[in-house]
Amino acid sequence: MLTPRFELDQDDDFVYIKVHIANIRFSAAAIEMVVNDNVFVFSLPPYYLRLRFPKSLVENEDAHSEFVPKEECIKIRVPKLNKGEFFPDLDLSAKLLARMNEPSIDDKQKKVSMIEEMDVSNDNIESVKNIEQEGQDFDWEISQQLPPIMTDLQKSVKYGFNNEFSDYLTPSLSNGNDINELSDPDHLQPDDRIMERLIKENIKFDMEYYANDYINMKYLVDTEMGDDGIQNAIKFISPFTKIFNESKSKNNVEIEFTQQEKDQMNDLPRKTFLIDDPRPLYYTILCILFAYSYERRSFNGDLNTESAWTIGKLTPQISCVDSQLIQSNNETEKNVIKIIVLTMARRALGFPLYRHYDLIIKSWLDVYWILRCGKRGVLKALLEVRELFRKHDVYYVYCKILFDNLCSWVLRDGCNDNVLRNLSHALKKEVENLSKKDIVFEKIIRDETVETDEGTEKDETFEFLNLEDIEELADEAYQQSL
Template identity: 25%
Template sequence: MLTPIFELTQTEKSISLKIKAPLANVGKAELVVEDDMVLFHSSPYYLRIHLPGCVREIEGSVGKYDSDRGEFNFEMAKCTPGQHFEDLDMIGKLLLPQKSHAEIKPKIEVLGEDQINVDDGMTDDEDWFIEQEEMCEENLMLTASGRYGFANKLCGLNWVDRDEFSEILDLKGVDFGSIRERTRERRENEGKEFCEDHYLADFMEPDDLLREVLAYVPPWQAESEFLCFVSAKFTSEEREELKKLGNRDYLLDKTEQKIALLSLVDIIFSYAYNHRMTMGDNSVESAWTINKLSATLSWFQSYTDMKDVKVTCARRAIIYPLCRHWELTQTVFKDTHTLLSLGRRQLIKCLLEIHSLFNASHPRYMLNRLYITDYCIWLQKCSEKTIQRLADLFSKVTSIFHLKLYYLSRSTEKTRP
């Protein structure tokens, strides 16, 4: 059976469901509404949706079919008029039923709507993520040896060792070495590949392209006297892609959740750099740029604090791309903060674009399997409060200004980062 493309909208009293099913047997179409579940069947299509609230059929109401568009339109009444149904555009989240907390083992949570609240044993005053001390670093270094992928949940995947993986991964010997060893090896490699002449040439004599790139205004930002955010909405193509990705549950402890969130910043920074450099028109180098700038994707890096994330992003931005300029790096940091501040939907849109780029760039499709697909699904269940905390933390950590002076003086000091 095929899962059709669908779209949900709401008013104060009703929910409208639009289903695109051009091959449907209209005469045998059936819609069943039961509490929070809506089931549609019309061969060869089958759809089961689990809503965040209860609905009922409207007496005397019938579905409509637009033969020109191949679309069904149904309307259902909210059992509680005025109730706002959240995340109706999070396609993957609607495809599977929500699990109750009683099904979750102690100290492990399904990261859904209430991932950082009293159900986690925490209060709003306990901002564990804001703390900068590396209280869990030793445990991470000892237990994460040989692990990689989303939230460091994977290990021992034989297909990762294929020869073609060396094209996209700087780290050698995936199944060996602790996170500390990977970090040391990465920093040594960055130190060797930093080119003082290239950096100083771009810094002292910025060209016309750089000036144009710095002046570029991304589509998620409107140019006005004050910064005006454009609300992120999924296109029909993006909704279709989310449907294809499906849904799954992620059992992450707090350390794994922290790893996932910090690595997300690293990936979004690399996306923001590519978007600004191409001014929104991706090139054949875009997949390479995102892959190379992200230490998560090129070194299977796991972070323990936001300062390490920002330092690593800044280092790689002035070592590997064609354009290596400090002001550009700072501008990309601002872009990254804006994207984080816009919340889950904007981040998912960015990740879906990365997913498409990697699918078209063999063998980077493997990075989708290891990271991007999981992020696209997990973020649909992640709370907006968590993402806003992440954005706030990103803006607070600003102790990387020394890198500019460091790299400018490196040619005389001859030190290694």
């Protein structure tokens, strides 16, 4: 359970409690508030708050609570038992969080000084009774701690749209956010996020899984043993390809929005965005569109209840809140479009149902056609992705930190058609130059226990493998099995 941030105030008649519950979706029925003499308890998973006041409270018809959306908090008013009574130390939050009969520091020091040696050789029936009584009297109340004050190195980092958000993801982790891949997303620095992402990609890639899909498509798809799922996915034609090819004007593609999409646009934030460098936003759009295209193509144009998870996992700006993509000390590679193509290829070979190189290429070509449809095409695709996340009880947090503002930015002319057209051509060039040798994973080839002078140690041999190497091994294994 998480202890929420809270603020206290009072007047002659009431104590006012302001509980901050940012970044979670909840229903009023999930909230529990209890007043018992001087103890106030607030519960709203994953938050739990118990305050022990110096004076008594009372729960009656004057008690009141309300949710204030703009402040993302619940304001609570609790009557004092004795009106006009002053409650001291309301500014000492740690004191109010103490458990019942929790000893002070002085009490703890006194207990330490009273420890004495006892003859353990004698059975002491009385001491056993005391232990039993201690067990019965044990204080089972949850221990609470306010979030620690962070040093400069520990302070929350920024992420999401234009790096404007922080402290949003930890509450969602308590609710089961399995899209997130970072150990501590609210405090990892950008370079550390990249490093952790790369490590996870290497671990997640399964050579046997990829080899199985490769052999199925090359040797088995037209046999009784084959599965035509990947074949059908590769044959799928994106609706955006059709829209562009059927459009009368290639520079002003006609895109029609449904009434549902128009309603979604009306719900987007209405604000002006001050963007110093829009390039990371375009990079984010590229990654989201690839994940979206890969998922749609995998299921012949259909999306399902797991699509939000797959799209979120594939997109580094979502699963790893990594909008930087290249470590700041990397001086060897500055072609971000190439990095994006390789990154998304690596992730597409680790997470989705189908993991095939040709499916990656086809999905990137789908992105090309979406970009050629201009910002209206991009907006149409982003709205569909946003709706997947918006409807989810946990993943909706990514609407808060990314999709809401990103869709609004595209809608309100932040996204430029000329830039999208240039981006599409740059993307297509990188995809055409991509080869299987470029997609590399670092894998443990041998993991053995060896004897040394100092005892036994694990001998791990790492090797860099590209897709071409893996396919050659798969071909050899298949031929040997015949």
